[in-house]
Amino acid sequence: MTQRNQSSSPMTQIDVCVCTYRRPYLAETLRSLAALELPASIKARIVVADNDAAPSARELVASLAPSLPFELIYIHCPSSNISLARNACLDAASGDFLAFVDDDSTVTAKWLAALIETAEATGADAVLGPVQSLYAPSAPDWMRRGDFHSTSPVWVDGQIRTGYSGNVLLRRVSPHVDGRRFNLALGKTGGEDTEYFSQLHADGGQIACAPDAIVLEPVTENRARLQWLAKRRFRSGQTHGRLLTNRQAGRRSVQIGLAAAKAAYCFAGAAALVAVPHKRNRQALRGIMHVGAISGLLGIREIRLYGDEPAGGRAHAA
Template structure:
């Protein structure tokens, strides 16, 4: 199905992050393809409009139009949905997503658009590459735990993330779909959203060369933070299983893999890097089990300035 690429809204949610200024300036520096009318929509999820001043000051330096929305709730789904509502009101042909602590390469959007045109896909996902400071532990830097790369399972891309995505919107059958508010404080709302669109018939592709970059805060370079992220990712992945048979099969497979990872971690007890690698893989599979059993996800979004 063909669709125009004239109007694109770049949707950006923010929550107490001054880095949003650098994100906006990276979008201003994009090399836009001819005929693209790009607008930036910033949805501030804080209870007070704490990002308003920095967004307005930065927008005053930019040629691209910037729409600021205050979407309070300490719930990222509320902010994401506010952006989608704004895109629908404008009748944006496509919506692009990135995070408020990322910087887009100059050809980021052009690469996403080119891949969508080439493949006819309904959404295209690109990588978010972590940038580590000199104090990053070797065991973290070596495994690059903080980068986010889209995954193809066999020949199919089943889901993706809003850290780097372009999605067909105005002409799409899923134009009325929204992010699940029940997941908005735990995370994984984007994984579930794209799983839902995939089951509704949306076809996804990957643009490996459409890159955004994210500096990693010291508070995120701990075993505990990565462990929680892996477990939560596993819970989100469980959303792709529909029906009790599918959930039971996925749960059983994940349980077996988690047990294997735990045993293997014991074999690497003397190696911090090896032990952590297998424990974290096990946490991912444990999260899948928890998700398949519908165990409640931890409410973490909005508890600090860097969720």
């Protein structure tokens, strides 16, 4: 970790949190964190929360700790519930800020500095950075062309109203962050981060974007499939529908009708674009998301995405 000399600046303490579940790629994540370029005014600490029933990441973390230029904390929080792991990180954090990055990603050298710079410039309670997907040559051409796995903040009427946990900085002492926890009931279905940031914003918290705080995420073979994307779009829609129900309980029938109309429009668009695979599949996936929203509005239980995957599989995803 390279630090530039800025002795006149006050020290800023940051906990970088990585939730992990049977993921050997965690070693690459930690090595990328070791290569961070930080001003001397920033002191980083790494917290690894192992979400496996057995402490499967303990040996890997212990083997890497002596070679890393920062304090490395290991927490075992068994349950195969990603919300439990995220909350363990929140409880363990003691710095001015805490950041989350996934255990199947690597950070760029200026990642953390860019997040902090935006937080200080905007005063935001949370700062999101983009997650750029890296596709293997074997990935379908339509998928690489459409870049279906990358994630970036969504602006609505000039505001970012929700977020994700794969690349985010939280102002730990903010009243909108302090005491807020991820919903344990969503720890196996996913959507816990969408709910967290949606509620943070609804309660008056500000979410900003740091476009230069880039995280890179390789797309593994099991995720380079339309079925994988469809399942996650459907679950994303379920989460959105449930949040709409919580905010607008008296307009459920209106919201269901609107989601059904949007789904029909998207599927019609997909049929019209059948000869252009990346555009066709984008419209189809949007339609599936709106169908998921109908499911959430109807109160149907969200599909389970996490836990119980074989070693090395993707157990946690936003």
